[in-house]
Amino acid sequence: MASFNSTFVLNISPYSGKFVPLGEGLAFILTANPGLPDQSQGKWLGIVNNTSSLSQQGIIAVEFDTRKSFDEDIDDNHVGLNLNSIYSIKQVSLTDYGINLSSGSNVTVRIQYDGKNMSMFVWLTNEEGKTMNNPVLSWPLNLSDYLPDKVFVGFSGSTGEDNTERNCILSWDFHSSDIDENPNLLWVSIVVPIVVVLLVCVAFYLYWRRACSKEDPEEAYPRIEEQIKESSMAPRKFQLKELRRATSNFNLKNKLGKGGFGTVYKGLIGNQVVAVKRVSKDSRQGQQEFIAEVTTIGSLSHRNLVKLIGWCYESNELLIVYEFMPNGSLDKFIFGDEKLGTEMQELSSKRRHSIICGVAKALDYLHNGCEKRVLHRDIKASNIMLDSEFNAKLGDFGLARMIQRSEKTHHSTKEIAGTPGYMAPESFLTGRATVETDVYAFGVLVLEVVSGRKPGNQNEQNSFNNSMVCWIWELYTKDRLLDAVDTRLDGQFEEDEMGCIMVLGLACCHPNPHERPSMRTILKVLKGEEDPPMVPVEIPSFVWPSMPPSFKSDGETTLQGGQLTPFTEITGR
Structure with missing residues (x-):
């Protein structure tokens, strides 16, 4: 008789953060037939047909029930063991263990079957890490009484017509062994x-x-110079000694900040003040992002893009030289300098509008004004630089990628690139960067600038939700959208203009990528040439694959197809 050990993390939460009746739950199953029984929705958990409480195919399930659907259920928060039936032969309430299955918290589950002693054990651990030494549920069980030699292992779940929830398995590890095998x-x-x-x-x-x-010490990053010179407008190449002299040998007094893959220093070359980024030697992606930044922004020219002056690769040092931005990055003006605990100069409503327009112009240029469309992939407040007149300039092109406008509209990766909080929900499923994912990040930035709030961590509870976007959308639902405006403005803003900007931000953050406006449309709205797009009163649920795209008036193409691309990790910056 085989033994197995299955460990997984489940997360059960209501849709859109709304407290509606939950149901029905999900189950870990071992079954002789992987097919879904007819009429098995709702309280039947996709396990048995609703015309009969028994299974004729052979099934063993450990159910995690979030609704008291039957008189036999002890409550709406329990774990149970089901044998060829929807009714549990053994069930245990989790309330006394401090675990609430439907709270939206991560719950780690370990299910172990001891084939030698023929017993099933179930352990649960809540998100706060309160481990239990003893199993929550244990039961003597001979699998061969219910299942054939070969079975299918997986999960089954369902929701009711009026009782909805999101059932997520965030990770799963399964091991089995044959105890009769030759020692x-x-x-x-x-x-x-x-x-x-x-x-x-x-x-x-x-x-x-x-x-x-x-x-050869110069071969730590082979072909870098060759790849840079292949770009159409290779920027100036500096010598290392020039940049050491310019930054006083990278003196800490000249340090401006630290980014995703390097440290930035203030320098002086001739009479020109510059910013020099020194790529970390231990950066996993240093070489790739260095080449991407130099070849991408080096071939672009726009008043709302940070100008790249030159680069250097010498003695295994990777350095990039930019124009110096006296006012630094936008995030310090929205949130203050958290490291120093200081407040920065307040941004007026007019200045915030100007900054949003500047970023929109930069993105419209990247999406529509270049020979090859450029996907930035990391739009966020810390990557928006401000010159002495507070003109916004988009920088940090380490994750940017160029794509042929006529061939495709997306860039696929095995790693999800971007910063949690600014990432479109479909990114977590497709691993693709598109113009629509850039628009989503821009929408988060817009709401961030007008509200003065951080977007939140998408991975904290649910990868598809953004706490700030949900909060502002709920205010919009209650017709209290302007309550989200940064209180530091003290009411000094045009209500119609501010409302228009915030609705535009919500439109950019629509869960369906095909419903988001293009950057060309966004610019027209910001200039007052068009009304903002219609936004649903309540935030739509994220569904994938999304509805097929419609043809857009400006001729832009969008992501097509529903084939998911696997990914390995989120690359945050």
Whole structure:
């Protein structure tokens, strides 16, 4: 008889942050038939047909119930063991354990079956890390009484017509073993991989030592100069000694800040004040982002883009030289300098509008004004620089990518690029950057600028929700949109103009990417040439694949297709 150990993290929460009746829950299942029974929605959890409480196919389920749907249920917050039936042979309320399945918190579950002793055990741990030494549920069980030799393992869940919730499995690990297998073979399966790994490590070490003894110090990042010179407008190349002299050998007194993959210093080259970014040598993505930034922004020219002056690659140092922005980044004016605990000069309503317009012009240029469309992929307040007149300039093109306008409208990656809080919900599923994902980030920035609030962490409870966007949308639902305006403005703003900007921000943050306006439309709205797009009174639920796109009047194409691309991690900056 086989044994198994299944560990997963589940998150059950209401849609759109609204407290509506929840239901019905989900279940971890072992079944002889992976097909979905007919009429098994709602309280039947996709396990059995609603015409019968019993399964004819053979199924064992550990249910996590968030609704008291049957008289036999002990409450609306319990775990139960079901054997060929919707009714639990054993159930335990989780309330006494301090666990609320439908609270939106992460709950770690471990289900273990001991094939030798023929027993099932279930442990649960809540998000705060209150571990339990003893299982919540245990039951003697012979799997062969209910299941054939080969079974399907997975999850089944459902919601009712009036009782909705979002059931998410955030991670899952499953291991099984046959207790009857030959012990000698078991030892072989353990020892052989260890020996192979050791041999590979020794070979790699010897190769590394040999390579290091011959390595040219200029070859740590091969072909960088060649790749940069292949770009149509390669910027000026500096010598390392010039930039050391300009920054007083990267003196800490000249340090302006630290970004996603390097530190920025103030410098003086001739009579020109510059900003010099020094790429961290231990940065995983340093080389890739260095090349992306130099080749992308180096070939662009717009008054609302930070100007790239030059670059340097020497003695394994990667450096980028920009024009100096006296007022620094926008985030310090919205939130103050958190490290120093100081407040910056307040931004008037007029100045905030001007900054939003400047960023919109920059993005419209990237999306529509270049020979190759540019996707920035990391629009946020800390990447908006302000000159001496508070003109906004978009910078940090380390994640930017160029795409052919006639061939495709997206850039696919295995890692999700961007900053949590500014990332469109579809990014977590597709791994794609599109003009629509840039527009979403711009919408978050707009709401951030007018409200003075940070967007929040999308990964804290639910990857698809943004706390600031949801909060402002709920105020919009209650016809109290202007309550979200930064209190530091003290009411000194034009209500119609501010309302228009905030509705535009919500339109940019629409969960359906095909409903978001283009940057060309956004600019027209900001100039007063068009009304803002219609925005639903209540925030729509995120659904993927989204509805097919309609043709847009400005001729822009959008993301098409519903094939999901796998990803490995979120790359925040």
